Amino acid sequence: MFPHCAGKSFRKYQNQKKMSTLPDKTVERLSQYRRNLLICDAKGKEHIFSHEIANIHHITPVQVRRDIMLIGYTGTLRKGYNVKELVALIGEILDKPEGQNVAIIGAGNLGRALMKYFKNRREKLSVVAAFDNNPEKIGIIYANVEVFPINQLKQIIIDKKISIAIISVPVDEAATITNALVDAGIQGILNFSPRPVNVPEHIYLEEYDMITSLEKVAYFAKNKN
Amino acid sequence: MFPHCAGKSFRKYQNQKKMSTLPDKTVERLSQYRRNLLICDAKGKEHIFSHEIANIHHITPVQVRRDIMLIGYTGTLRKGYNVKELVALIGEILDKPEGQNVAIIGAGNLGRALMKYFKNRREKLSVVAAFDNNPEKIGIIYANVEVFPINQLKQIIIDKKISIAIISVPVDEAATITNALVDAGIQGILNFSPRPVNVPEHIYLEEYDMITSLEKVAYFAKNKN
DNA sequence: TTATCTTTGTTTTTTTAATAACAACATAAA
DNA sequence: TTTATGTTGTTATTAAAAAAACAAAGATAA
Numbered sequence: 132m133f134p135h136c137a138g139k140s141f142r143k144y145q146n147q148k149k150m151s152t153l154p155d156k157t158v159e160r161l162s163q164y165r166r167n168l169l170i171c172d173a174k175g176k177e178h179i180f181s182h183e184i185a186n187i188h189h190i191t192p193v194q195v196r197r198d199i200m201l202i203g204y205t206g207t208l209r210k211g212y213n214v215k216e217l218v219a220l221i222g223e224i225l226d227k228p229e230g231q232n233v234a235i236i237g238a239g240n241l242g243r244a245l246m247k248y249f250k251n252r253r254e255k256l257s258v259v260a261a262f263d264n265n266p267e268k269i270g271i272i273y274a275n276v277e278v279f280p281i282n283q284l285k286q287i288i289i290d291k292k293i294s295i296a297i298i299s300v301p302v303d304e305a306a307t308i309t310n311a312l313v314d315a316g317i318q319g320i321l322n323f324s325p326r327p328v329n330v331p332e333h334i335y336l337e338e339y340d341m342i343t344s345l346e347k348v349a350y351f352a353k354n355k356n
Numbered sequence: 357m358f359p360h361c362a363g364k365s366f367r368k369y370q371n372q373k374k375m376s377t378l379p380d381k382t383v384e385r386l387s388q389y390r391r392n393l394l395i396c397d398a399k400g401k402e403h404i405f406s407h408e409i410a411n412i413h414h415i416t417p418v419q420v421r422r423d424i425m426l427i428g429y430t431g432t433l434r435k436g437y438n439v440k441e442l443v444a445l446i447g448e449i450l451d452k453p454e455g456q457n458v459a460i461i462g463a464g465n466l467g468r469a470l471m472k473y474f475k476n477r478r479e480k481l482s483v484v485a486a487f488d489n490n491p492e493k494i495g496i497i498y499a500n501v502e503v504f505p506i507n508q509l510k511q512i513i514i515d516k517k518i519s520i521a522i523i524s525v526p527v528d529e530a531a532t533i534t535n536a537l538v539d540a541g542i543q544g545i546l547n548f549s550p551r552p553v554n555v556p557e558h559i560y561l562e563e564y565d566m567i568t569s570l571e572k573v574a575y576f577a578k579n580k581n
Numbered sequence: 582t583t584a585t586c587t588t589t590g591t592t593t594t595t596t597t598a599a600t601a602a603c604a605a606c607a608t609a610a611a
Numbered sequence: 612t613t614t615a616t617g618t619t620g621t622t623a624t625t626a627a628a629a630a631a632a633c634a635a636a637g638a639t640a641a
Contacts, residue, residue: 192588207589
């Protein structure tokens with residue numbers, strides 16, 4: 132085509148591999164790399180070495196280079212990686228071009244913390260609704276997010292094209308809420324309630340249990356030295 | 357020059373060597389088993405099979421049996437595991453006999469959610485103080501936990517024999533707080549702020565980043581087929 | 582020029598975690 | 612009694628993740 136123009140950026144995309152095979156842990160790290168790369172970028176840093184990224188995240192430079200290799204990006208010898216380019220490529224991998232909408236179920240302390248947390252965080256990932264069964268909370272707007280009653284769950288999920296839900300309800304309600312979310316056609320669930328929930332095979336489920344994390348810290352802290 | 361970004365020099369990569377023979381993931385699962393075993397016990401169930409535990413946690417019975425083997429417990433053929441005995445043994449493994457005290461740093465929405473979450477949850481793991489730098493919050497008691505000013509951090513950690521801290525402060529304060537915690541002689545830290553913090557080798561650090569979890573769900577939800 | 586140093590990109594090896602396989606054995610049924 | 616069934620405990624195998632090893636190449640200095 133334009134062989135004389137086929138420089139580095141051309142090669143970059145030749146190396147690109149199928150992204151559907153990206154390992155779990157690599158996806159997690161890419162998300163974290165991006166967040167800190169954006170801070171570096173905001174401070175005017177143009178290039179970054181693998182060992183700098185590694186230091187921020189307490190991992191080895193090899194791990195960083197391997198992750199970056201997996202998404203097919205190529206840095207410059209002696210200069211490292213171009214921060215803006217790397218951020219853009221991670222975005223191509225992680226984000227859906229048309230964006231994804233998120234609902235938070237349960238507007239208690241955890242739910243409100245999540246709303247504040249995610250406010251304006253990602254352009255392609257927006258919290259567009261919250262749900263609660265406490266009548267006093269209905270209609271209130273936290274961090275730009277309106278709280279709706281749970282009986283409108285399905286309708287609003289469909290209307291607002293919500294594909295991802297975060298469960299932050301008391302543990303006894305988690306199972307019922309999950310069924311409602313499945314029924315409403317949700318595609319991914321992040322469950323913060325401490326009891327595991329059941330979803331059909333086609334829905335992606337991620338569970339995180341704070342109590343377990345604390346007990347794990349307690350165990351390893353007591354067994355150190 | 358770029359104070360946030362990592363320096364150029366290589367630093368020693370801390371090789372988190374485990375002092376215990378129990379695998380990381382097994383510790384996590386034991387914590388979860390116990391929680392659900394306690395519910396079973398409360399319902400009067402005396403024995404439980406590995407496949408029942410497995411169903412609750414969406415894992416295989418083999419995994420359950422293997423974990424239980426690792427802590428040296430033995431069930432009964434045809435009857436399964438004695439619930440009370442298993443709970444007691446997991447307690448011996450995970451808990452410190454004299455108990456461990458916990459502080460929550462940051463009494464915002466997340467901090468308050470954590471206080472409610474952990475209230476009366478474990479006999480051997482008690483949240484005994486919270487800290488915040490907002491004068492209006494000082495002295496307030498959430499979920500039985502008093503909020504102290506951050507400048508009393510070290511004194512109260514020592515006085516109340518606190519060995520574990522949960523960081524739930526805004527991201528920019530996390531590094532300072534971490535240094536204060538290290539200085540106060542903390543043994544384990546659970547960091548919920550989205551930026552990794554640095555601690556010396558002898559302190560156990562666990563980090564959890566909600567934004568990463570959400571982006572991971574978004575990635576795998578969009579790539580599911 | 583040549584040698585040296587630094588950093589990337591990729592392959593190989595090691596470690597950790599999960600799954601599969603199966604012997605042993607208690608109980609129930611034939 | 613003998614056979615079938617279901618469950619545990621353990622070993623063997625596979626898969627996933629991390630770390631190590633090292634070639635290649637650009638920059639710098641002698």
